[in-house]
Amino acid sequence: MRKLSPRxxxxxxxxxxxxxxxxxRFLFFGGQDTSADSARGPEHARIEQLRQAKDLAGLGTQAAxxxxxxxxxxxxxxxxxGAEAVPKIxxxxxxxxxxxxxxxxxxYAQAARHDQAAPLAKLVREDAxxxxxxxxxxxxxxxxxxxxxxxxxxxxxxxxxxxxxRASKAATRIACVIVGYQADDPVAKRHAAIRRMRAxxxxxxxxARQYWMMILKNREAKKTN
Amino acid sequence: MTARKAFTLPELMxxxxxIGLLVVIIVPYMTGITTxxxxxxxQNNLLRIGQASQTWATDxxxxxxxxxxxxxxxxxxxxxxxxxxxxxxxxxxxxxPEGGPMYEGSPPEQQLVFRTSPTSGTAIPLIGMMEGGSYKxxxxxxxxxxxxxxxxxxxxxxxxxxxxxxxxxxxxxDDGAVGSGDYDFQDCAIKITKHGDGTASIYVxxxxxxHPEIWDPTLTTCYAKSEDINVHHNAGAPCITFNLSxxxxxxxxxxxxxxxxxxxxxxxxxxYLGATAYSTDDWTNEKWDRDEDGHVDFLxxxxxxxxxxxxxxxxxxxxxxxxPGDLEVARELWEx
Numbered sequence: 299m300r301k302l303s304p305r306x307x308x309x310x311x312x313x314x315x316x317x318x319x320x321x322x323r324f325l326f327f328g329g330q331d332t333s334a335d336s337a338r339g340p341e342h343a344r345i346e347q348l349r350q351a352k353d354l355a356g357l358g359t360q361a362a363x364x365x366x367x368x369x370x371x372x373x374x375x376x377x378x379x380g381a382e383a384v385p386k387i388x389x390x391x392x393x394x395x396x397x398x399x400x401x402x403x404x405x406y407a408q409a410a411r412h413d414q415a416a417p418l419a420k421l422v423r424e425d426a427x428x429x430x431x432x433x434x435x436x437x438x439x440x441x442x443x444x445x446x447x448x449x450x451x452x453x454x455x456x457x458x459x460x461x462x463x464r465a466s467k468a469a470t471r472i473a474c475v476i477v478g479y480q481a482d483d484p485v486a487k488r489h490a491a492i493r494r495m496r497a498x499x500x501x502x503x504x505x506a507r508q509y510w511m512m513i514l515k516n517r518e519a520k521k522t523n
Numbered sequence: 524m525t526a527r528k529a530f531t532l533p534e535l536m537x538x539x540x541x542i543g544l545l546v547v548i549i550v551p552y553m554t555g556i557t558t559x560x561x562x563x564x565x566q567n568n569l570l571r572i573g574q575a576s577q578t579w580a581t582d583x584x585x586x587x588x589x590x591x592x593x594x595x596x597x598x599x600x601x602x603x604x605x606x607x608x609x610x611x612x613x614x615x616x617x618x619x620p621e622g623g624p625m626y627e628g629s630p631p632e633q634q635l636v637f638r639t640s641p642t643s644g645t646a647i648p649l650i651g652m653m654e655g656g657s658y659k660x661x662x663x664x665x666x667x668x669x670x671x672x673x674x675x676x677x678x679x680x681x682x683x684x685x686x687x688x689x690x691x692x693x694x695x696x697d698d699g700a701v702g703s704g705d706y707d708f709q710d711c712a713i714k715i716t717k718h719g720d721g722t723a724s725i726y727v728x729x730x731x732x733x734h735p736e737i738w739d740p741t742l743t744t745c746y747a748k749s750e751d752i753n754v755h756h757n758a759g760a761p762c763i764t765f766n767l768s769x770x771x772x773x774x775x776x777x778x779x780x781x782x783x784x785x786x787x788x789x790x791x792x793x794x795y796l797g798a799t800a801y802s803t804d805d806w807t808n809e810k811w812d813r814d815e816d817g818h819v820d821f822l823x824x825x826x827x828x829x830x831x832x833x834x835x836x837x838x839x840x841x842x843x844x845x846x847p848g849d850l851e852v853a854r855e856l857w858e859x
Contacts, residue, residue, distance in 0.1 A: 305530075309537040316544035397851075404848055429850035436848075460854060482859075 341368045349375040358386045361398070369393070370401040377405025384410050391417050396427035403430060407437030412514055415443035422449045422465075428458035435461060439468025442510045447472060447499055454479065454492050462488070473499050473506055561620040562824045562839060565794065568616040569831035572775060572792055575611035576604070577835070580784050600779040605798065619794060621823035622774030775831075776800035782859050787834020790845060790856045794828045796821040801847050801857050832856075 302310070345368070348356040357379075360372035373390045376383040387409055390402035403421055418441070421434035435453045438446050450472070453465035463481035470476055475498045479491035499506075530538070576599055584590075599607060605617050776795025783789070793800060822828055827839050847853045 303531070303534070306534050306537065309534055309541065313537050313541045313544065316541060316548070320544055320547050400850055432850050433848075460850060460858065463858070 341365070341371060345371040345375050348372070349378060352379060354379065354383055354386060357383075358389070361386065361390050361402075362393075366395055366397055369395070369398045373398060373401045373405050377408035380409050381411070384414060388417055391421060396425075396430050399425065399427065399430045400433040403433035403437050407440040410441060411518075412441045412443050412510070413445070415441050415446045419443070419446040419449040422446075422453050428456070428461055431456060432458065432461045432464045435468055436464040439464065439471050442472055442514060444472050444503070444507050444510050447503070451492060451496060451499070454495070455488070469495055469499075472510065473502065474509070475502070558825060562829065565619045565621065565824065565829050566837045566839070568619065569775065569792060569829055569837045570835065571612045571616040572608055573831045573833075573835050573837070575608040575616075576791070577784065578611045579607050599784070600777060600781045600799070604777045605773040617773040617775065619774035619823060619829075622794070623823075773798055778857060780857055780859055782833060782857075784833055787832060787836070788856070789833045789859075791831045791833045793830040793845065794821060794823050801853075 345357070345360060348360065354376070357372045357376050361369050361376065363369045363372065369390075373387060376387050376390075384406070387402055387406045391399055391406060393399050393402065399421070403418060406418060415438055418434045418437045422431050422438065425431050425434065431453065435450060438450055443450075447469070450465050450468045453461050454469060456462050456465065459481050466479045466481055470479075473495060475495070477491045477494040477498065479488060479495065481488075483491070580599065608617070774794065775792045776797050777792045777799050778790045778801050779799040780789075780801050782791070784791075790801075822842055824839060826841070828842055828845060829837060829839055830845055831837050843849065845852060845856060847857045
């Protein structure tokens with residue numbers, strides 16, 4: 299066998315060292331991972347995989363996970379799957395952990411239609427956690443749930459300022475009117491504003507309903523197309 | 524005969540493979556360095572925005588003999604904040620290196636901002652299809668306006684379609700009180716004709732709906748040079764003075780919750796689509812929703828977001844850590 303020249307031997311040595319560096323890097327560190335989801339932790343990556351596979355059953359199981367973060371991630375991911383996820387998210391609305399119910403309320407508003415808003419209205423009226431009530435009333439606003447306006451108006455008088463703030467936003471959005479309500483105003487001033495909102499709603503509910511039906515119908519048509 | 528010193532074929536092949544290996548090692552690092560540099564530049568922009576807004580707040584307090592409460596400085600929390608900040612910092616701090624194009628569809632022309640006084644009035648930016656504060660601002664061409672599309676555009680966004688005269692268009696304002704069918708005192712429409720020589724004409728149409736003291740329904744023409752525009756009432760009523768600023772578009776969104784600027788720890792501004800974040804749409808804001816690919820559409824820095832806090836700190840965070848849709852986060856970071 300022909301003997302290698304000294305120069306070639308040096309080159310091969312350098313190449314072997316570099317190759318070892320590259321192999322070691324990919325073998326032990328998995329290369330440079332630019333995926334934001336992987337960088338955010340294995341739970342996030344796992345839930346994201348399930349969402350991409352549209353694995354509702356898997357996400358449903360994860361939504362009941364004992365780890366609250368995993369459950370919240372799963373519920374959030376279901377919200378992005380749209381209408382078919384609504385029944386499973388509805389189940390999560392009854393989770394015993396307030397942080398999960400809160401995320402479920404947001405996800406529900408993302409996935410459901412305006413005429414499916416009753417479970418959110420129930421949370422607004424009955425849930426013990428102010429964060430859940432706030433998320434639920436926000437969801438009613440997002441859904442433009444004009445049939446649940448009574449629950450929204452009641453939430454404008456909630457003991458918690460964050461609930462009141464979101465209720466006011468929801469009412470303003472649905473009723474298409476600004477009545478000078480500030481969530482942190484004194485009680486008397488707030489009540490006066492709620493009365494103005496009620497009076498406006500009593501007068502305009504028909505036209506507001508008509509308006510939102512038109513908008514929501516257009517939105518549905520756009521989604522279908 | 525002298526021996527040739529050239530490389531042999533095996534040597535050349537080995538050298539090529541070494542170069543290849545070096546490229547494999549170095550390229551990802553170089554890409555990482557570029558991204559890191561862009562993130563740092565973006566953070567620096569936010570720092571400058573923070574400093575400029577603090578200076579502005581101090582100036583307003585000085586002008587009002589200390590009567591201004593930083594929490595009440597609503598102009599900073601409105602969609603016109605870039606114009607205010609620009610008085611104290613250069614325009615380039617409003618552009619994120621990973622921000623992409625500033626607008627979709629409409630040409631990224633100079634953004635025009637009206638303010639009711641040069642330093643402290645509420646700024647109303649004139650941007651096509653931009654939502655800010657409680658206003659929806661629509662940019663429409665002459666043809667679109669005259670074909671009656673303005674009314675329907677108040678209810679559903681209509682994209683701007685140029686009609687052959689890009690120097691002339693309408694800006695329609697809507698305060699969000701759609702459905703009632705009237706223009707109230709917060710609504711008006713403005714036609715701007717740019718003459719190409721640094722001057723512009725402006726035609727204001729407004730309907731009063733019971734607020735004649737603010738807008739005269741017969742208001743017709745006005746004229747202007749490039750900077751200060753005086754809008755004259757026909758009936759000889761006092762002028763309403765507008766200041767017309769050029770610029771003001773931004774890759775950043777300001778928290779419009781009117782937070783207390785004198786305290787630290789609340790979100791003041793961040794990488795965002797839209798000049799204001801949080802109460803414009805907040806929980807109903809689909810900008811915070813992940814799309815089909817699982818990405819929040821306004822995020823720029825490998826899925827993360829740069830955030831300026833009151834007090835001047837800037838942090839690079841995951842969106843969930845700053846999502847106002849999370850009630851605990853909203854209470855802690857976003858709300859007054």
